[in-house]
Each structure stands twice: as C-alpha cells, then as structure tokens.
Amino acid sequence: MYQYSRAIYRSIKDLIDPYVDPPTQLEYRRAVLAACEETVERLAKDPRYFAKPERTLFQEIRRYFPITHQAQVNWAVSEGIGAAVDFIEEQIESGVFDGGVSRCRATTRKGKPCQRAPLPEREYCPSHQHLETRRAA
Ligand SMILES: [Zn+2]
Structure with missing residues (x-):
C-alpha cells in the first residue's frame, strides 16, 4: 500500500x-x-x-x-x-486481501456491522456463530 x-x-x-x-x-x-x-x-x-x-x-x-x-x-x-x-x-x-483484519459478517441489533473477529476459518464471531450454522443447515 x-x-x-x-x-x-x-x-x-x-x-x-x-x-x-x-x-x-x-x-x-x-x-x-x-x-x-x-x-x-x-x-x-x-x-x-x-x-x-x-x-x-x-x-x-x-x-x-x-x-x-x-x-x-x-x-x-x-x-x-x-x-x-x-x-x-x-x-x-479476488479473495487475496491481506491488509486487513477480518470481521464478523453479522449485523448487530443496532443495525451496525459486528466489529468482532470471526472464529478461525469462519465468517462469524462466537456471539454470531449460530447464523453460520443456520445457513449451512
Ligand atoms: Zn459477530
């Protein structure tokens, strides 16, 4: 950069x-x-x-x-x-971005993007991991 x-x-x-x-x-x-x-x-x-x-x-x-x-x-x-x-x-x-810290993909109850780090190799943080399970099911 x-x-x-x-x-x-x-x-x-x-x-x-x-x-x-x-x-x-x-x-x-x-x-x-x-x-x-x-x-x-x-x-x-x-x-x-x-x-x-x-x-x-x-x-x-x-x-x-x-x-x-x-x-x-x-x-x-x-x-x-x-x-x-x-x-x-x-x-x-293209999926090669490495300059940033990844973030949980969830939206909080206030409508803002969740700021927490996702679980390793997951798209959601510990509080939102149920969203991922639901999508996968
Ligand atoms: Zn989250």
Whole structure:
C-alpha cells in the first residue's frame, strides 16, 4: 500500500506553502507525508469501516497549502485515495486481501456491522456463530 501514499505525497508536495521559511517547509512536508501514510494504512487495515478517507486526509493536510492550491490538493487526494480504494476492492473481490483484519459478517441489533473477529476459518464471531450454522443447515 506504500506506493499509494507515496504517489499522493508526490502529487501534492510541490504545492505546499512556498512562503514559509525552509525549516517550516520541511516540517510541513513531513506532516503531509505522515498524514498520507496514516490514511492509506488505516484504509488498508479497515477498508469497510473507513468512510470518506479522501475527506479525512484533505481536512488533515489542507492547512499546509495556500488557499490558491486547495482545489488542486483536494483533487489529487481524491484521485490518489480513489486508486488505493480500487486496488483494495479488487483484492477483496479476488479473495487475496491481506491488509486487513477480518470481521464478523453479522449485523448487530443496532443495525451496525459486528466489529468482532470471526472464529478461525469462519465468517462469524462466537456471539454470531449460530447464523453460520443456520445457513449451512
Ligand atoms: Zn459477530
């Protein structure tokens, strides 16, 4: 997943505020790179429960860019995150996704996806394992 955070960073690093002193600019670049990496890592770990990752990342880094470049940064972030999401979805569909922790497939009584880990080689957690038995029967 590393290549995706790097690609996002590369596409926006030259847009970072040029009117700050060099140490500050270095600090900005580090902060932007760290935010890109954190976002992509989180996406890889938890793709189904990370809503609007491009928005999260943009909100986090927009302060490092001059107002005149915000639209371009927003666009680059959306493109870069979109590419990472497509890649993860392809991996999930072909069953080779290994970046994430698997989750129980059940829905809780509150209508939210169950957050517990499934039993080994099963699709449901201990509290929901009866769902699997019922389906199989
Ligand atoms: Zn469960």
